[in-house]
Structure formats: C-alpha cells, structure tokens
Amino acid sequence: xxxxxxxxxxxxxxxxxxxxxxxxxxxxxxxxxxxxxxxxxxxxxxxxxxxxxxxxxxxxxxxxxxxxxxxxxxxxxxxxxxxxxxxxxxxxxxxxxxxxxxxxxxxxxxxxxxxxxxxxxxxxxxxxxxxxxxxxxxxxxxxxxxxxxxxxxxxxxxxxxxxxxxxxxxxxxxxxxxxxxxxxxxxxxxxxxxxxxxxxxxxxxxxxxxxxxxxxxxxxx
Amino acid sequence: xxxxxxxxxxxxxxxxxxxxxxxxxxxxxxxxxxxxxxxxxxxxxxxxxxxxxxxxxxxxxxxxxxxxxxxxxxxxxxxxxxxxxxxxxxxxxxxxxxxxxxxxxxxxxxxxxxxxxxxxxxxxxxxxxxxxxxxxxxxxxxxxxxxxxxxxxxxxxxxxxxxxxxxxxxxxxxxxxxxxxxxxxxxxxxxxxxxxxxxxxxxxxxxxxxxxxxxxxxxxx
DNA sequence: CCGATGGTTCGGTTATCATCGAACCATGAC
DNA sequence: GTCATGGTTCGATGATAACCGAACCATCGG
Numbered sequence: 001x002x003x004x005x006x007x008x009x010x011x012x013x014x015x016x017x018x019x020x021x022x023x024x025x026x027x028x029x030x031x032x033x034x035x036x037x038x039x040x041x042x043x044x045x046x047x048x049x050x051x052x053x054x055x056x057x058x059x060x061x062x063x064x065x066x067x068x069x070x071x072x073x074x075x076x077x078x079x080x081x082x083x084x085x086x087x088x089x090x091x092x093x094x095x096x097x098x099x100x101x102x103x104x105x106x107x108x109x110x111x112x113x114x115x116x117x118x119x120x121x122x123x124x125x126x127x128x129x130x131x132x133x134x135x136x137x138x139x140x141x142x143x144x145x146x147x148x149x150x151x152x153x154x155x156x157x158x159x160x161x162x163x164x165x166x167x168x169x170x171x172x173x174x175x176x177x178x179x180x181x182x183x184x185x186x187x188x189x190x191x192x193x194x195x196x197x198x199x200x201x202x203x204x205x206x207x208x209x210x211x212x213x214x215x216x217x218x219x220x221x
Numbered sequence: 222x223x224x225x226x227x228x229x230x231x232x233x234x235x236x237x238x239x240x241x242x243x244x245x246x247x248x249x250x251x252x253x254x255x256x257x258x259x260x261x262x263x264x265x266x267x268x269x270x271x272x273x274x275x276x277x278x279x280x281x282x283x284x285x286x287x288x289x290x291x292x293x294x295x296x297x298x299x300x301x302x303x304x305x306x307x308x309x310x311x312x313x314x315x316x317x318x319x320x321x322x323x324x325x326x327x328x329x330x331x332x333x334x335x336x337x338x339x340x341x342x343x344x345x346x347x348x349x350x351x352x353x354x355x356x357x358x359x360x361x362x363x364x365x366x367x368x369x370x371x372x373x374x375x376x377x378x379x380x381x382x383x384x385x386x387x388x389x390x391x392x393x394x395x396x397x398x399x400x401x402x403x404x405x406x407x408x409x410x411x412x413x414x415x416x417x418x419x420x421x422x423x424x425x426x427x428x429x430x431x432x433x434x435x436x437x438x439x440x441x442x
Numbered sequence: 443c444c445g446a447t448g449g450t451t452c453g454g455t456t457a458t459c460a461t462c463g464a465a466c467c468a469t470g471a472c
Numbered sequence: 473g474t475c476a477t478g479g480t481t482c483g484a485t486g487a488t489a490a491c492c493g494a495a496c497c498a499t500c501g502g
Contacts, residue, residue, distance in 0.1 A: 005245075005307075005308050005311035006311055007235060007241040007244070007245065007304065007307045007308065007311070008235065008236050008237060008238045008240075008241040010307050010310045010311075011232045011233075011235035011236040011241065011307060012232075012236035014228060014229065014232035014236075015229050015232040015233035015235075015236040016229060016459090016460075017229045018460080018461095019229075020228040020229040020232065023228070024226075024228065033478080033479095034478075034479060034480095035477095035478065035479080043460085043461075043462090044461075044462060044463090045478080045479065045480085046461080046462065046463085046464095046479085046480075046481085047460070047461055047462070048479090049479060049480055049481085050459095050460080050461090050480090050481095051460085052479095053480085059310075067469065067470075067478095068468065068469040068470065068477075068478050068479080069469095069478070069479095070478080070479070078306070078309045078310065081306050081309070082303075082306045082307065082309075082310075083228065085299070085302055085303045085306040086226075086228045086231050086232060086303065087226050087228065088299045088302070088303075089231045089280070089299065089303075090226035090227055090228070090231075129350065136347035136348075136350055136351045237489090237490075239490080239491095254448080254449095255448075255449060255450095256447095256448065256449080264490090264491075264492090265491080265492060265493090266448080266449065266450085267449085267450075267451085267491080267492065267493085267494095268490070268491055268492070269449090270449060270450055270451085271450090271451095271489095271490080271491090272490090273449095274450085288448095288499065288500075289447075289448050289449080289498065289499040289500065290448070290449090290499095291448080291449070
C-alpha cells in the first residue's frame with residue numbers, strides 16, 4: 001500500500017459540479033470575478049466564495065484583488081492541460097456514436113487557456129514541427145524565430161518567466177497536439193492584434209476573418 | 222450557465238483515495254485482480270468491488286474475467302495521460318523546493334501505462350522525430366519502419382486495433398513527450414524480449430542492463 | 443459432492459461536504 | 473457621514489457516498 005502522489009486531492013477539487021463549471025468558464029484564460037463565477041456555476045455568492053477559496057488553496061486558481069473585486073484565473077497552463085485531459089473522456093463517450101460536429105466553430109478554432117486550439121492550432125503545431133521551427137526539445141530554432149518574427153513574435157516580446165517557452169498541449173477535439181507555452185500565447189495575441197481573428201463574446205470560439213485565415217495559412221505555408 | 226462537458230463525473234471517480242491508489246497501481250499497464258487492488262488500496266474486498274464497478278461503469282477501467290478471477294486494467298492511454306496530468310501538480314508543488322532526484326531510477330526509465338517513459342523514453346521520442354522515423358501526424362515513415370524492424374517491431378507484429386499507432390504522451394518527470402501508442406508498447410515489449418531491460422518487481426522502474434543500454438543508445442543513434 | 447477461494451449484493455452506520463440564510467466586513471459613490 | 477455593492481464568515485440542514493459485517497453466488501480442486 002504505497003502512498004503515491006496525492007492525485008485524489010486535486011481530482012476532488014475538480015469533482016464538484018459547481019467548481020468544474022467555474023474551471024470550464026476560465027478555460028479561455030480570462031480572469032473573472034467571484035460573482036460572475038457564482039452565477040455561471042448557478043450557486044449563491046456564499047457557496048461560490050467557499051469553492052473559490054478551496055481552489056486557490058489547492059493552487060488550481062490564482063486570485064488577484066483589484067479594488068473591491070477579486071479576479072480569479074487558472075493557476076497555469078498545467079491546469080488547462082488537466083481540464084483538456086478530462087474533456088477527452090466526454091468526447092470519447094460520444095465519438096463512436098455521433099462523431100457529428102456538435103460545435104463546428106469550436107472544433108475549428110478555439111482558445112485553450114491562452115493559446116490557439118482546434119484544427120487551426122493543430123495545423124500550426126504540425127507545421128512548426130515539420131518545417132523545423134521547433135527543435136526536438138520544443139525549443140524555437142533560428143529558422144523558427146525568423147518565421148515567428150514575420151507576425152511580430154520576437155524573443156524580446158516574450159515576458160521573462162519560468163513558464164516553458166513552448167509546450168505541446170493535447171487537443172480535446174482533435175486528439176492531436178497544438179502549440180502551447182509562451183510562444184503559443186504570443187502567437188494568439190498577434191492573431192488578434194493583426195485582426196486575422198477575433199474572439200466571439202461569451203465563448204471560446206476564435207473566429208477567423210476570410211482574409212485572416214488566408215494569410216494565416218499562407219504564413220504557416 | 223452553459224452546461225459544459227461532464228468533467229466532474231470523471232474527476233469524481235479519481236477523487237476517492239482508494240480509487241486513486243488503484244489507478245496509480247495500474248499505471249504500469251498490468252492487469253491486476255480485484256483482491257490485489259483491494260489490499261493495495263487498503264480496503265476490504267466489498268468496498269473494492271464497489272469502487273471497481275464504478276470505475277468500469279465510468280469507462281476508466283476495463284474488466285476481463287478469467288476463470289474466477291477478474292482482471293482490471295486502465296481503459297486506455299488517455300487514462301494514463303489524465304493521471305500524469307494530475308501528477309504534474311504534486312511534482313510542481315515540490316519541484317521549486319527540492320528538485321532532487323527523489324527516485325533516480327524512476328526518473329531515468331519507467332513504465333507509463335504500457336510504454337517507456339522517463340529520460341530514456343524521451344530520448345527515443347526525440348530521436349524518432351529528429352531522424353524522421355515519424356511523420357508530422359506521428360505516422361511511422363518507411364525509414365521508421367526499417368529502424369523499428371531492426372529490433373523486431375514490424376507492421377505485422379502490431380495487433381489490429383483502433384488505438385492510435387503512435388502517440389505522444391507528456392512525461393511527468395521530464396515535462397517532455399515520450400513515445401506512446403501501439404508503437405510505444407511494441408517497442409517496450411521488445412526491450413524486455415531482447416533482455417536489454419527488465420521490469421523491477423512491484424515497481425514501475427525499468428532497469429536497463431549495461432549492455433542493453435549501450436545497444437539501445439546505439440540503436441537510436 | 444464438498445470445501446476453499448475470488449467477488450458481489452444488501453443493509454445500516456457514519457462522516458464528509460455542498461448548500462443557503464443571515465449577519466458581517468470592506469470598498470467605492472455621493 | 474449614508475447607502476449600495478462585492479465578498480466573506482458562521483451555523484444549521486440535507487444529501488451523498490464510503491465503509492464494513494454478513495450473507496450470497498461462482499469457480500476451481502479434489
């Protein structure tokens with residue numbers, strides 16, 4: 001009866017329906033206030049407060065106080081990865097029966113925490129590996145930097161952080177990997193800045209403009 | 222209050238200490254009997270039976286009856302991925318404080334579900350991507366097949382299944398990817414068959430012989 | 443047929459925890 | 473100062489579920 005890592009503790013934090021709703025709502029990387037989260041989860045402020053305290057205590061969420069508001073966001077990309085790992089199950093159960101695109105727009109391009117997921121995200125990741133933008137250890141190569149610079153993602157523009165420069169994140173709808181880490185975030189930021197795409201309100205959908213999609217595909221080659 | 226995917230249901234299955242112990246015990250990919258699991262989890266047979274029924278019902282475990290024994294194994298590689306995603310948390314909490322190699326042998330080479338993980342597993346994956354054994358979509362190339370054939374992993378030797386031929390699995394200790402999927406399993410099987418390595422009893426450690434490690438490194442180039 | 447062993451089913455007990463009402467604290471607007 | 477709003481604390485309630493004892497079913501070995 002070897003006492004392994006305390007998997008159960010973290011799992012229990014996600015196991016409550018109210019808490020899991022909150023986590024899903026935060027998957028787009030925004031920071032929401034306690035009351036917003038309470039109404040999203042369908043519970044009162046008191047209950048939400050209790051839940052949020054547990055999530056922060058368990059280091060699943062980060063809290064930032066601004067004035068009389070408290071903003072909550074996911075504690076990091078590893079939390080987003082965990083949630084997506086859980087979502088794989090629900091898509092599994094449904095896939096053999098109805099592979100139908102329940103949310104076509106969501107499958108095509110969506111925000112995963114702070115980077116691009118869905119078909120477009122997977123295409124970017126595949127291309128980056130294929131064309132040698134990334135090394136084996138997922139470090140960005142010289143060739144990669146020249147490519148990323150073309151849309152305004154330069155080494156200098158990345159904030160100093162101990163967060164991995166580049167990570168691969170398993171995609172829920174595609175069952176493949178997409179580009180995560182700081183490079184993933186910076187790239188998505190640039191897509192918005194360049195107006196190639198915009199985020200639909202109250203949704204994780206990333207909507208490309210026709211022109212934007214054309215130039216994106218042209219960019220990745 | 223959008224009803225998202227039922228994350229909480231799966232998380233709840235992992236959230237119980239007894240059940241999480243069982244899942245951790247099954248991470249090496251073996252199939253264990255109900256009583257073995259009950260003693261590992263520190264509960265009686267009755268409670269274990271109840272837990273196992275829930276896990277099978279939730280499609281987290283698969284059950285196979287052999288005579289009067291019931292063998293349980295993880296339902297797939299996505300379950301292993303989920304568990305590793307949870308382990309990232311516990312290692313996270315500890316890493317900044319003591320990066321020390323708590324279990325050096327475990328970090329070097331271990332079994333993850335049914336394939337090779339740890340430094341050696343990551344080295345294999347990196348080399349496979351680097352040297353073009355795998356295509357962008359992680360399909361095995363002609364070049365790859367000739368390499369894998371050299372240690373006895375041929376297309377014919379792989380069982381027909383809808384399981385992905387090759388997958389990348391995020392490594393808990395290395396925070397990098399290692400080779401998973403059917404190719405990953407077949408490769409590990411061959412390492413044992415060739416006596417390049419053996420599995421330490423009652424542990425997930427994969428112990429290479431000196432000769433075995435030499436030939437493994439020579440093989441991957 | 444008879445024990446022995448592996449697993450399950452059933453009932454009852456216990457403990458944990460999500461939930462909300464109500465009261466309370468803190469910030470900001472006026 | 474007063475009032476409104478965002479959040480937390482406290483206590484009580486209720487539901488869920490883990491747990492075990494005991495009885496039961498199924499398979500294997502003789």
